[in-house]
Amino acid sequence: MEIDVTNMTCNHCKMTIEKALKEAGVSEFTINLERGKVSIGSEELARERVVALIRDKGYDVKD
Numbered sequence: 001m002e003i004d005v006t007n008m009t010c011n012h013c014k015m016t017i018e019k020a021l022k023e024a025g026v027s028e029f030t031i032n033l034e035r036g037k038v039s040i041g042s043e044e045l046a047r048e049r050v051v052a053l054i055r056d057k058g059y060d061v062k063d
Contacts, residue, residue: 001040001047004062005054008036009022015061 007054008017014031017038021029028041051061 001043001048001050003038003040003047003054005036005038006060006062008038010023010031016053016057018057020057021050024049024053026050 005013005017008014008031010033014033017031021038021040024045025053026040026044028044030039030041031037032039038050040052043052045053
């Protein structure tokens, strides 16, 4: 699953999203700041839950 995060711009943003995913139990993911993408390697969580986690941290997700 790939999620577009429109306002993820720095390493602090990356670390914030990384921490939220890890706390939710997601172990397989990559975050690409240049492309504004969060890629989840497995279906550990539903897409809606991942989007909610990212939005709860203050980031905008492109639908």
